[in-house]
Each structure stands twice: as C-alpha cells, then as structure tokens.
Amino acid sequence: MTRVVALVRMRIGAYVGLQRVWPPLIAALALVSVAHAGGVAPPNQAYAFSAALLFGVFGWQTKLVLDTEPDEQRLLAKIGVGSPGRELAAGLLAALxxxxxxxxxxxxxxxxxxxxxxxxxxxxxxAWAAFGGWLHVLSATCGLAVGALASRPVIAGAGWSVMIVLAVPVLVLVLGSRQSQTPRWLVPQLFAASRIEGAADLGSAGVITVHALGWAALLLAGYAALRRSRL
Incomplete structure (x- = not known):
C-alpha cells in the first residue's frame, strides 16, 4: 500500500509539475461561469446542468494524468509496486x-x-450542497472512466483518443436531454437529476446513481482488460 501511495504522489507531482493541471482548471472555471451566467435557477436544475457540462473536463483531466508518464516509466512503476493491478489503481487514484x-x-x-x-x-x-456534491461526484466518476479509456496506455492513436474525450461528453449533453427513453439510457442520466425536487424522490436518485456507477464500471472494466495487453 505504501508503494501505491508513493506512486500516486509521484504521478500527481509530475502532472502538476509539468503544468498540465492548468488548462482543465481554466476550462472548468469558464464552464461553471457559463452554466450560472443566466441568473438565479432552482438548485436541482443548476447542479444538473453544471455536472453535465463538467463531464468532459473530468475526462480530459483523467486522460492528461494518465498520459503524463512515459511508457517506459510506467513499466518500471508496474514492477516497483509489485503488480499490474496496483499500478493501474495508482493511476486512477491520482486522476481521482x-x-x-x-x-x-x-x-x-x-x-x-x-x-x-x-x-x-x-x-x-x-441539503442542496450535498445534492450538488452527489451529482458532481457521479459526473466525475463517469468522466474518469471515459478519460481512462481514452488514455495513451490504451489508445496509442491521438485522433481516436481525442475523439473519445470529445464525443462522449457531447453524447451526454445531447442524449441526456432527450425525452425518448431508449437513447437517453446510453449515457449517464445527469440531466434527469434536474427533475428531482427533494428527499421525497430518493427512488429516482437511486436509479440515476446505479445507472451511472454501472456505466462507469463497464468502461473501467474495458480499460482494465485492454491494459493487460499493454505497458
């Protein structure tokens, strides 16, 4: 466990030291400003829109963190922590x-x-701050899964990688706002949270949570499977 923590700290240090940290943070600040520039809104709608907009930033951040380390150094890290699973977990924890x-x-x-x-x-x-925290954590979890799947350890081609990071957030915004049920369930239901009025609708919150976590788990399982055949 100590080696994993040390690897997490090293990867965070490299990400911050190379100043890759700033573009996503600036983009997040701009998107949050846009999300709340229209005046006062009900908190469920404001947080749902913000979480959906930030989905792409979470994926971008994750990809940048996982791309920071050279392939040769990642192989050495795998040996240093003792197993491929620990090395993979250290990367995801650093991104988180x-x-x-x-x-x-x-x-x-x-x-x-x-x-x-x-x-x-x-x-x-x-209560509403907790609601916003819950929704943004769901968005971050799903964005982390997308960013991991688009990272260089899995996809060497920059074009495909960028397309994943850009296309999936667009699908979340487009399909998530549709009224039709079938295509909407292909992406995390971040916009559906805008219809949750309060504690009386915990059932809907549970459905949104289970769907989002299951969606993220499926992508992370694909990431782990693809990593087995790569550095």
Missing part, C-alpha cells in the same frame, strides 16, 4: 485526486455567487 477540486468548484461556486434559488436556512443549503 486531481478531479476533486473541480467537483468542489462545481458545488460551491453557484452558492457563493447566488446563482441558485434556496429559500430556506442552513439545513436546506446543506
């Missing part, structure tokens, strides 16, 4: 750590600028 600031940004920013319409006191504010 780096997407968390964007999750916090997506949750806190609309509260700070007054872009969400919350009429109650602190309990209601806390």
């Amino acid at each position: 750590v780096m997407v968390l600031p964007v999750v916090v940004l997506g949750v806190v920013a609309p509260l700070l600028v007054g872009a969400v319409e919350i009429s109650g006191g602190w309990p209601e504010w806390a």
